[in-house]
Amino acid sequence: MRTEVAQLLDMAAEAARQGRYGQALPMLSRALALDVEGVAPAYAELFARLSLTGWPPQLEADLVTCLHAASVDPQALARTAARMLLVKYPEPVVAEDSLWDAFLTRCINVDPAMEARLAWLARRLLPDRLRDALAVQAFASEYVWGGEGLEVPADAAAGIEAERYLAAEMPRLFPRSSARNEEGEARHVSDAVRAQYEANPYPRWRAPAARQRVSVAAHLDALGAPQAEPLAVLVAGCGTGFEPIDLARTDPSLSITALDLSAASLAYGQRMASDLGVEKVRFVRGDILDVGQLGQRFGMVSSTGVLHHMEHPEQGLAALAGVLAPGGVLRIALYSERARAWVAEAHRAIAGHGWDASPAGIRAFRAHVLALPPDQPLARLRESDDFYTLSGCRDLCFHIREHWYRLPAIGEMLAGAGLELLMLDAPPEAQDLFLRRFGAAGDRRDLALWDRLEADFPHLFAGMFHFWARKVA
Template identity: 45%
Template sequence: MRAAPEPFLLAQQLARSGRLPEARAAYARSVDAHPDFLPGYLALSGLAAHHGDYIPAIEVLRAALGRAGGNAAARHAIRRPLAALLAMLRPADYDARLAADLLACLADDQLDPQPLARVTAALLRHAEDADPLWNAFLTRCINTDPDMEARLVAMRDTLIRSDDAHSPLLPALAFHAFASQYVWPEPEIPREGPVKALTALPAELPDHPDWQPLATCARDLSVERALAAAIPGFSPPVGALSEAVRRQYEEHPYPRWQAPPASRRTDFRRFLDALPGIDGAALPPAPLRLLVAGCGTGYEAIDMARMDPGLTVTAVDLSRMSLAFARRKATELGLANLRFLYGDILALAALDETFDVATATGVLHHMADPDGGLASVAGAVRPGGVIRVALYSHRARAPVRAAHALIAERGWQGDAEGIRAFRAHILSLPAGDPLAMLRGSEDFYSLSGCRDLVFHVHERQYRFPEIAALVAGAGLRLAGFDAAPEAVAHFQAMHGAASDPLDLDLWDAVEAEHPFLFAGMIHFWCQKPAQLQSP
C-alpha cells in the first residue's frame, strides 16, 4: 500500500484535533500536490459534505474517479460515498453529468440502488424516452415517487393499448412491475403476448437479452420454492397469531432486496465492548455465536455474517419462503458462517442451543406476547450475552394508526385488491392530509411493503416507558441505544452532551419534541446479567 504523503498526514492531524476548516484546506493542498493519492479525495469530499457543501463534495469525487482509471476496487470505493451524496439531490432540470454519475452507480452491483430511486426519478422527469438511464432505473430501483408512478402507469397502459411488443422499454418496465409485485392499478385493457408481462409473470418470456433480468427473477423464484421445502425446522408456529404472521410472509416475503449490505469488516466483540452500558468483563469470549430471531429475508443476518467472518450466525424465521430468499442470497455470496432454520421464536428452547448475542429487529411488536418473545430470546442467550432489539415507536406510527382506522372503516383486506384500493385513496389525497405522509415511505410502493406497512395482521407500538418495562421484565439491563446523528444532535441540544445516553426518560422528552425522529424503529442493546458467583 502506498504511504500517505505528508500533506495528507497533516490534514488528518488537523481533523482529529477538531480544526475542520484548516483540515479541509490541507486536504485540498494534498490533492493538488498528490493527485494520484485517492484517499485524499475521499477525505476532502467527506469534510465538504460534513459542512453541507454537497456539490463541491461531488465534484471532488468526480475528480477522484478520473484518477482511478481501471482500478475497479478504487472506483467502487469512490462510488459508495458518491451515491450517498447523489441521493440527496433533487434536480429541477436535466443534467448530463448527473445522469452519467447515476448510470455508473446503478451499474455497480455492490451498491444498494434503492437510495438513488428518488433522485433518478427526479432527473428522468426531464429526460427523453431513449435515455439509457430509464433502463437502469427500471431494472435496479423500485420507484418511490408518486408523480413518477403516474407516469410509469401511463407508459404501461400505452404499451398495452398499442400492443407494442418491440418497444425497447417493455422488458425493463415489465421487470419494474414485477419488482413492485404488480402494485399498480389493474388496467382495463385485455393483455396478451409479451405485453402481458406488464401485469403478471408469464410462463414463458421472449428469448432475448433485454428480457434476461426478468427471466432471472423467474428462475430465482423457482429456486426459492425448491429451497423452502428443504430448510430444516425446530418448531411449527405457536398459536393462531404466529400462524397468521407465517401466512402473510409466505405470500409476501419482505423485503425482496437486491444489493447485499456493504461489507464492513468489524471485530464484533470489540464493538460490543464499546457499548456505553456494557459489562465488558461479563461478555462471552470470541468467537461469538449469534442468533438472528426473526430474520425475514436475511438482510440483517447476511450483514452480520459478512461484517465479522469469525461469527457463527444462526437465523430463524416462521416463513419458509422468506428463509429461501435469504438462503439463495447467502449462497450467491458464498457465506459459510450462516445457517437458516424454520421455527417460532417462542419455541427457541426446542433448539437446545445457547448463543452469545441475539437480535430481534422488528419482530417482537408483531407478537401476541412481546414480553414472552423477549424472554424466549433471552433464555437462549448465555449470561453476560447481549440482545439487540428494534421496536415501533408509538409517536412515529401515528399515520399508520390512522391508516388502520381507515382500512377498518372501508373494509379493505390485505390482498392485492385491498392494497391497491388503499393506495389509490392515499395517492388521491392533498399534500397536507396527515395520511399523505405515507407516500414518503418506500414500503408504500410495493405490494409486500405496503402490506407490511399498514396491513400487517398485528402490530404493537411502544412508548419509552414501555420499553424500559419490557427490558426490566425480561431480567435485562440497557447497554446501548442506537440513534441517527440527527437524533443524537437533538438529544445533546436538549439535555447537553454530558447527559446519560441510556436514560430513556431523556429520550422520551426528545421524541415528544420531534415525534417522527424514530420513524423507522427504536433500536437498543440489552445485556443479560452474568451469573452470580457462589460465596
C-alpha cells in the same frame, strides 16, 4: 502521502458541508473516474441529498456508474434516479438510455410520479430492451402499478421455482407448522403472522452493498459487553434474511442461525445467500416461543421489528433472553407509539372502507393514498419505501398485529426479562438533540430523558427504537 482520491473526497466533503454542491460534484466526478468502488458510496450519499432541477450529462453518467457499483445499495439512489429521469423527460415518451436501464433493473421505484409513468409505459409498444427492463421493475415492485402483461423475467421465474423448493425443504424446530403454547392452546397470532409472511415475504431486498469487514466481537467489546469467540449469533425473526447475510458478509468469523416463522421468507434469504456466496448462515423455521428447542446458547441475539408482532412480546423477549449466554448481548428494535400515530390513521381508513389485505384491497388503499392532496396526514405514506410494493405496503399498513411502545415501558420489559440496557442506538440527529437538551452530563441510558425528548419530537424514532441490552450474568 495521501492519495489524490482521498484529497478529492476530503475537499468534496468540505464543499458539500458548506452547501457548495456545484464545487463538490466535479471533485467527486473526478475521484469516481479514478476509483469507482472507493468513491461511489460517498457520491451516492451526496446524490441522495440533491434536489435536481436539471440534468447535466456528467451527473447522469456518474449516477449510472454509482447505480452499478458493487459498493453501493442502488435502492438508496432510487429517488434521485427517478427524479433525474422525470426532469430529463418531463412529458411521457418512450425513450431508451442507460439511466432508464439502470433505474428499472437495479432499483424499486419509490416515487409517485414515476409510478404513473411506469404504468403509462407498460401500456405502450416498447423496444425489446426497454420492455425487458420494465418487466424486471414490474416483478420487483410486485405489479403494484400494473405491468402484469409483461413476461416474468427468466431469472425471476427461476428464483420463484428455487424458493418453492427451498421453502418445502426448510429445516424446522418442530415437525408441525405451528406448535401449541404451554397450556396447549393454539397460537392464533403466530399462525396469522406466519400466513401473512408466507403470502408476502418482507422485505424483498435486492442488491446489497458489499461490506467492509468489521469484527462484531470488537464492537460488543466496545459496548462494554465482551464475548467469547468464535461468536454464535441468532437472528430471531430474520424475515427474508437481509440481516443474517449482511452480518455474515461483515464478519465471516460469526456462526449465524436465522430463525423465522415463514418458510417463504427464509427461502428468499437462503436463495439470496447462495447467490451472494454466503454459506455460513443456518436458516431454521420456527416460532421464537420455541427457540429453546435449538438447544444452543448465543453470545448475541438480534431481533429487529419482530417482537411487536407477537401476541405477548414479553414472552418472546423472555424466550430470547433464555438462549443468551450469561453476559450475552441482545439487539432489538420496536415500534414507537408516537412515531406510529399516523399508521393508526391508515388503519382507520382501511377499516372504514372495508379494504382487506388482498392484492385488490392493498391496491385500492394505495390508489386512495396516491389521490390525496399533499397536506393530508396519510399522504406522508408516499414517502415510505414500503408503500411501493404489495408486501411492503401490507407490512406497513395491513399488519394483523402491532404493539407500540413508549420508552419507559420498554425499560420495564427489559428489566423483567433479566436484561440490562447498554445503549439506545439513536440516530445522529436524535443524539444532537439530546446533547442540546440535557447537556454532556445527561445520562444517555436514562429512558425517561429520551421519552421527554420524544414527546417534543414525535417523529424522532420513525424508524423504530433500537436497543442494545445485556443479559445480567
